[in-house]
Every structure is written in structure tokens, then in C-alpha cells.
Amino acid sequence: MGNRNIKMIIAYDGSRYAGWQRLKEEGSKRSIQAVMEEAISLSLKEEIKITGSGRTDKGVHALGQAVNFFCACQTGIEDIKEELQKLLPDDIAVLEIEEVSADFHSRKSAISKTYEYRFETSEVPSVFLRKQVYSIQKELDIKEMERAAGWLLGTHDFRGFSSEKREEYNTIRRIDRLTVFETVTTRHQREIKELRLLITGSGFLYNMVRIIAGTLLEVGEHKRAAEDIKKILTDKKREAAGMTLPPEGLYLKEVVYKSSI
């Protein structure tokens, strides 16, 4: 392991992958981490271990995952990016690259993360977005969803909104922003209607964004009351919250670091 610390912002279409984290035994779907480590090691001709800002689950996408790795190489930073882009499969892209100080750690130095969950609400779902949105084919009550979202803001114990398979002991997190908005775009000559959740926080427990999205979906469908959120936060029971929505609607959008790093 060298002492140059390289930070990269990467994007990936998670559809083909087992998720970010390298698996002890890789199955038919590979991890993005393993694919990247192989490409970087091959490119720089030294064994590279890469650290991500956090895991993304099987099938989850990233528009701005932050990663870093140490290398001994002397290769220019833009050459590393260019070479790597040639070696990576076309569903993983390096968007930005920079050399950072030795104390930068893509997970530990992160101060906040933003995820987006995308519902397609068009009556006939787009055939081209089926692995990029969760299609529900109906409109939701956005006002009620916004009201429910309000209860989630701030610092809470989010145990009820996380999978029991989580590895974290501390289930306290802080949500700084949770916005619900609709978009209408034209793609492939058709009008695509979406409802999107944008959520920024200090960090997220295992499946937390997908469970929050599933709970807010039920609120938007009038299958539960907005006030349920308060009870889930108090009771801290997974079964009280909504279902874990499928991964194809979820995007890791941005990881924010202290500007001093």
C-alpha cells in the first residue's frame, strides 16, 4: 500500500451487481468493489484495496458514490482516470478524481449523504426505465407524504426503520432533509410522471431509505396515517413500518465531506 490517497466520485447502474461490498464468495453477480479493485490493480500494476463511503445493496444505483484508495504509483491523476475508464465495464463510470490528504477516509470522513427514491407513476410504465424506477402506476397523495416526512426530520432512533439484519449497534441517525416532489419529463417521445423522495442525513441504517420510502408510499396510498411515523419512531419495531421497496428505484446521489479535506 502506497501513501498517495486518491479520491474518486463514481456512478454505476446497479442492475447487474450484487451491491457495492466485496463478498467472501462472489456468486453469479459480482460486487462493484471487487470489479473496481481488479481494474485499478490491473491498471496501476499494484494490489489496490478500495474504500467506499458506504454499502449500496444489490441492484441499487449510484450517481455520486465516493471512494478512495492508496497507491504507490506515480501515474498522473488524469491518466489514472482515463486508463481506468477503459478497463471498467460500461455500467461503472469514474466522474471525478483527485488526490487528497492521507487522513481522508471515504466512509469515516463523510458528514452527510443524499439518497433518492424514484417512483414512476405513469399509467403505462416506460419500457426503458423499468430497471431505474419503481413503477406503481398510480398517483399518490403528496401532501400526506410530506406531512409524514416532517416527523422523520431531526435526530431519532431509526431502529423501526431498519432491517433486523443490520450490523450497526447504534441506531440513532439524523435526517436533515426529506423532500417529496413530482416531475414530468419527456423521454422516448412519451410523458413520464414520477414522484421522487430526496433524503439527506448523517448516515443510514441497513435498508433504512427503502423502508422509509415503503412507509411513505403507504401513506401516499392512504393505507396508513401520516401520524403512524411517530409511533414507529417510538415503538422501534420493524414490523410496524412499511415494506422494503425494491432496489431499482434507489440512488446514492451525493456524499458530502468537510470542505477542509
Added chain:
Amino acid sequence: MGNRNIKMIIAYDGSRYAGWQRLKEEGSKRSIQAVMEEAISLSLKEEIKITGSGRTDKGVHALGQAVNFFCACQTGIEDIKEELQKLLPDDIAVLEIEEVSADFHSRKSAISKTYEYRFETSEVPSVFLRKQVYSIQKELDIKEMERAAGWLLGTHDFRGFSSEKREEYNTIRRIDRLTVFETVTTRHQREIKELRLLITGSGFLYNMVRIIAGTLLEVGEHKRAAEDIKKILTDKKREAAGMTLPPEGLYLKEVVYKSSI
């Protein structure tokens, strides 16, 4: 076969399919025609044969393929659409449905077709569009491409611009429009640059749009002169034209019929 004639406009993501046309022996990839015939037959409980406006090759997409079929059923037209949408896989969608007169034939009655070929020119290709555009990672000389396109307009023998595997004897076709334009859109928080070819004509020979796109690409790269087009039309030799571009950039956009039908 009944005497009700049903016309539908369908869209599909061609990535998973062997193309429109039913194959004698279906391989690992199925044909869209076979998948649709099964779904309609199952839905209407009678054996249905479906006719498309024309073939689309393996991997080619459709935004507005026109098809028709005859049935004996008495099911309401909107009910057919709704039921069918439930049975079809999520990469095939029924956009419109209507009952038409018995003499309507989706191939023979067509008076023109429009195809689009999409090049992504962004330096770092979008990870989400890789099966929906042909990524070339460079800008092209659009003026020269437009000049070359001019020679293709009108009625010509397009033998030189078609695969020798074509089944058609008559290789005369008419091109009514061939426009080249750039688009810049924001998707997944990134700027996506594209160059698109829009081509409308009386009909197209086997691989004709992809060979025209491949020839215009070489003109845009300054690998051949715009005037080459004239020579390819005169000499009628396939090897004189450019390469057949990959199917993922190609879309059947629209099929036009006489309004009287």
C-alpha cells in the same frame, strides 16, 4: 381467425429480444412477435396471429411499432389493452389500441416509417443509457453529415446501403427526410450529449438505417467525404458503404398510414 381487426401501437426495449419476427426455432432470446402472440392468445382464449409493420432486428427498440391482429372475441377494446398489459413483460407496452376496418394491414397499408439512430457523444458515457444509445465519446462534424444526408433524399436504389442478407428483390426506396441534430439533456444529474439521426421514408431494406448511420458517422469523423454517398448510390456495392452500427442506438419511432383507414 375472427373478423374483428385490432390495431395497436406498441413500444419495446429490444435489449432482451431476438428481434420482432417470430423465429422458426426460438433460441435463448425470444422474438417480440412470439411473446405478444402468446399473451394475446392467452388473454382472448383463441389462437391469435399478429402482423407487424415490419421487422426490427435483434436488440433494436421501438417507440411506435404498429401491429394488427384479427380476433373473434367480443371483449371491449380497452379491456383487451388492460388485460394484455398485465400479461406482457415490462419491456413491452401497449400504448394505443383501436378497432380498424378489415382491409387494414399493418405492413401493406403503411405509407411511411420513421427511425431514429442515437449516438451519445458525452466524453464519459452515461452508465444508464448503455443499451439505449451507441456511445462514440467524441463530437462529430454535423455540417458535413447534413451535407452527406442531402444526397440520400429522394428515390434511389439503396442496394449499396443494405445487407446482402436482404430478402427484398426491389431495392428502390424513397427517403423523405433525414435530419441530423444535437441534443443536450440532463439525466441522473449529468449532462448527456447526443447526436441523433431522424430518417423518414417509404420503407427500409435490411440493415439500411444502421448502414446509413454508419456511413454518416464516418463522414462526421472526417474518415470519408460527404460526396462518397453519390458513389455508393451509383455503384450499389455494400462494401463501399460504412459499417452496420450496433442495434442499441436504433428506434422505430413511427409508422404512418393513410388517414382514411
